[in-house]
Amino acid sequence: MTPASIFFNTLIVIASPQPGQAGIDLAYKTIKVKLCYAPISQKDREWRKTEDDLAKDKTCQHEIVARPCRPSNNTFTWTIKKDIPTATYFIRAYAYNSADEDVAFGQTTDYHKTTSLLEVHAVSGCTVPLDIASICLSVFAIASLFGFYLLVKKRARASLNRVT
C-alpha cells in the first residue's frame, strides 16, 4: 500500500499493488480499512492495547470504510469524525474471505509502526456558551454563600432581641 496523506479534515487512502507484490487474491471478498493507534498513543493506555488475538485486539478502534474488494477504483475519501481523539495513528486494511475470516492485512507504516504516522488533533468539546454557563453558575453559588451568611447574622440578632 502506498502511504496516505491528510488534506484538511479528509483522508485519502490509495491502495494499489506494486510490481513484485502479489495481486489481489481472488479469496479476498471484503476490505475493511481502519484507523489504528500508533505505539506512542498506546503507551500507558490499556484500552488501546495490541493483542495477537484479533478478537481482543484494541489497536484499531475506528472503522473508516468496509466494502467489497475490487481490482481497481479503490479510492475512498473520508471525513474525520468529531469523536476521533487527539492521537498519533496509522492506517490498516484487513482483507476478509467469503467466510468473513481475516486472511491478510496491509498498513501505511512499517513493521515496528514508527514511520509515516499521522497526527490528528481533535476538535475540542469546549464551547463558549458552556464556559459562560459554568462561570455564571459558579459565581451564583458563591454569592449565595454570602447571602446565607447575612441571613444567619440577621436571624441571630432577631432572636437575641426577642430574648432580651
Next chain:
Amino acid sequence: MEISHRADDSCQNRFALPVDSEHKSTEFRLFSVAAPHMRAFHLSWISFFACFVSTFAAPPLLPIIRDDLNLTSTDIGNAGIAAVAGAVFARVAMGSACDLFGPRLASALLTLITAPAVYCSSVASSPMSFLLVRFFTGFSLATFVSTQFWMSSLFSSRVVGTANGLAGGWGNLGGGATQLIMPIVFSLIQHMGATSFTAWRIAFFIPALFQTLSAYAIFFLGQDLPDGNYSQLHKSGDKHKDKFLKVFYHAFTNYRGWILALTYGYCFGVELTVDNIIAQYFYDRFNVDLHTAGMIAASFGLANLFSRPGGGILSDFVSKKFGMRGRLWTLWIVQTLGGVFCILLGQVGSLGVSVAVMLIFSVFVQAACGLTFGVVPFVSRRSLGFVSGMTGGGGNVGAVLTQVIFFRGSRYSTEDGITLMGVMIICCTSAIALIYFPQWGGMFCGPSSKGTTEQDYYLSEWTSAEKEQDFHSSSLKFSENSLNERGKRVRSAPTPAEGTPTTNA
C-alpha cells in the same frame, strides 16, 4: 416536680415524634417529613446523595473523557486518588465545623462551595485540570460527617444506628446511581445533536445543579437541634459555644476514634476504591460494553439501599440484648467476611460468578460501614463531630491507600489487587478487638470491675470548672440515655442516679 413535669409535657406536644429528655426522637418513621427530626433526615441523605453523584460522575464517562482529554492510565489513577484524597482533611474539618456551627450551616456551606468545582468539570481541558476538578469536587464527600452528626443529634441511642445507617447508606447510593444516571444523560444529550466530546461536558451540569438546590433546601428547611439552630441557641444562652481546642483535644486523645478511623478505611475506603475501579475492571477483563459495565458498577453502589442501613439496624438490634459488646462483635464478624469475599472476587474468572460474588461482597462491606456508625456516637459526646470527622476521614485515607498500593500503574493486575485488598481488610479489621469501654466492656473483656458508669466516662471530658457552669448538661443527659448499651445487664449494674446529687425543682 410538678412544674418540671408540665414543662416536659408541653415539650413532648411540640414534636410530632416521641422524644427523650434531650428532645431526640426515640422512633424512626421513614415516610414522615415532620420537622425537625425526619425532615433533617431526608434533607441530609438527599444532599449527601447529590455530593456522591457529583464525585463519581466521571468514572462511568471515562471512556469518552479519556479520549477527549488524552488521558493515560496514570492520569486516570491519579484523578481517582485525588477525588477521595481531598475529603480526608475536609471530613476532619467538617467534624469541628459541626461541633462549632452546627450541621445545617456546615453542610449547606460545603455543598455550595464545592458546586463550582462540578460546574468547572465542564470546562476541563487537560489531565491536570481534570485532576483538579475531581480533587475539589471530592471535598463534598465530607458532608457525610454532617449527616452522621445531625442524625446523632436528633435521634436517641435506641434508633441512632438505624438513622445513621439509612442516611449514610442512601447517600452512598449516589455512587451507584451516578453510574446509571451519567451514561443516560450523556446519551440523551448526544441524541439532541451534541458531539460526544461536548455531550459529556453538558452532562456535568445535572449533578452540579442538583447539588446547588440541595444546599438551598438544607439552609431554608433544616434545623440543627430539636430546640433550634446553633446560632439562635448560642445567642440565647441555651447552648454553650464550645472551644475548638478543647473539642480537638478530647477527640485526638481518645484512642477508640483512631481505631475506628483505621477500620472504617477498610470498609468505606474499600467501597470508594471499588466505585472508582469496578466499571473499568468488568469492561476490560470480561469485555462487556460500556452500558453493561456501568450497570454492574451501579449495582455495587445501589446495594447501599438496604445493606448499609441494614448494618445500622443490625447494630441497634444486637445492642438490645448484648449492648456495646454485641455492636463490636457484629462489626468485626461482618467486616471480616467482607474481606473474605473480596479475596474471592479477585479469584473468580467467569462473569456471572464474579457479579454474584461482587454483590455479596458489597452487602458485607457496606453493612460494616453502617455497623461502624452504630459505635461512633458513643465514643465521645463532647467531640462527637470531631470523632465522626476522624472516622470519616479515615475512610478516605483507606481509599487513597488501597488505590495507591494496589490500583495504580501496572505492578498488580486489577484482579490481584482486589485479592490483596481483601487480605488487607481482614488484617486491619482485627484492630476492633482493641476497643474497650470501661462502662460496657470490649470484644474480649467485660466492663471494668471498678464499676465505671456512663456518667463517669462522658463527664470525664469536662473539667470541674466547666461542670460548675453547667456546660456539660448535654453530656449528662446523653449518659443517662445511653444506658441501653449495657444490653440486658441494665438493672444489675450501678446506675448514675446512685452517685448524682439530685437537683430540686
